Amino acid sequence: MSFKEQERALFDLLFDSELRNEFCRHAANALDSYELTKEEKADFSTIRPDALLLDAKMRRNILLSHICRAFPVSFAIISSLSEGNSLLKKLVDTQIMRTPSLERATAFGSRLRDELSQTSFESTNEQTLVIAIVEAELAMAWTAATLKREVLKSGHPPGSSVAVSSDCMGKPVKLAAYVGAAILPLSYVELKRIFCKVADSELWNHISQSPVTKSLRRSTLQKEDPRLLVMRARIEHMSLCEPTVDHQTVELSEGFAQLFQHVNGSISVEQILTHLQEAGATEQILKGVSAGFQQLFDAGMLEAL
């Protein structure tokens, strides 16, 4: 006999669609697997099945409109897949709802990526590009969650970035904390402009009524002008309860991604440039690479050691 078990059953009725459907069909037996006394089980007999179904549906819509804010481009593109919105709805289950709110977007994004890897697309290339977009937004969710976790643990915001020194190019370099990077098929700004026609807070309602068309998805992804998106999570508002985070982003040409593997604290930008020169890079390429690194230093995304 346990009130906690009643709470568990209530939670599961709201977020476990199989249990809920079973309850609506056979209320008397649906909760047999819960350790409830006859009286405790009887407390659930007052639930109107039609109202429970409506409640769960509305609740899921609100939750998706919140999660959508972390994955605006992903949600919009997925809405264009057949059964795309159903896939998103399916993911709001007890596993996701049992994840602490701080980690929920990350957990949702990871599962979304896994689901998409098993979904059939018109071509493998299209599947790769869509998953790349999900991974980029997942990286933002992950860096945001990591920063929030640190802030809540320590009780204070992370130290401000070290000022960029004039000799930063000559020192070994590494990625700063809470920085992530991902390759996108197009500029993120451009993807948002094309796919997200309303504010992020309104997007789920919009795409659940007017999904993105297949032709817009196809024509956009065919443009393929790959970019390296580098993002840095920053505390927007410090709080011991609910810190909020935003992202500073820099977009670089795709070729920059290969150089990123050398940004590990062991060599300097000048050494990277020397290697490139030795490999035959033109003066124009070297200038571009140097400017890109300087941009990352200025944005606090790189640290000279």
Next chain:
Amino acid sequence: MIPHIENLPTLGLGASLSLSAQPDPVKLVEAAGGPHFVEYAGLVDVDQVIDEVQRIRDAGVPVLFHPSYINFCGSYANSEAWLKATAEHIKTVDSAWFAQDCAYCFWEEGPGYSSQLGYFIPPIFNKASLDNAIRRVKEVQAIIPTTVAIEPPPVSFVAGTMPLFSYFGQIAEAADCAILLDMGHLVSYEMASGKRVREAMNALPCERVVEIHIAGGRLKKGEHGPIYIDAHESSILEQTWTMLEDMLPELPNVKAVCYECEGVDEKNVLSTLKRLRKLLRELSWSKALVAKLEDLA
């Protein structure tokens, strides 16, 4: 006579508004027939809202803080950090009391706003839940520097058989707290449970009811009858007006009546406040409230 409730200030007829959305709270306050106070559902950290709140206070009216992140029921305790931030918030904005829906805002995974569950999850109406709710209210009272009021939440379904007013009446008596009654939420309970709230009227400690809410709603057709949806941007349903007319003569100690009208245009807010003012004068049993309406007329 419950001194800490009796002595609360009478605020009159107010409006619950979004601080950074239309209708603009200050514009409404300054309009003829505008609200006497403004209630808002803000973030836990007062520094996030203080500029907007100060604008309202500078316009000459008090504010009430009415959030949606406190667990006033269930077995999952509130975070001390969140309660302390709430206490600071209430103190800073000088909220005369602290009221919130008595429902689950978060589950065992940790504190947060009710939006992380979609919206409130209603309590189970039984004895074990009642005992937990009393514990939760006392936990909040231990840190919050003013009178706490609990509000029956909106429900689309009801679990448990204890009548609504028995459940809330017993919590209020045991924890010595006040009560806020939202007329639409009472209608929602009646539709979800098939019971009339007034059947358990004698279980409600009427003198503890310090605030009334009224707001728009929508009805969804269900297989077993209509289902009430709390929708502040919509019109107030006739059933909700009737509930108010039925309840007003029962409540001697109401200090504030709040029209929750986020998303309603200014003209409609003012005309609804006018209708409410008339109704309160005619039917309210709270002499202090009626006197306040006359004073502020």
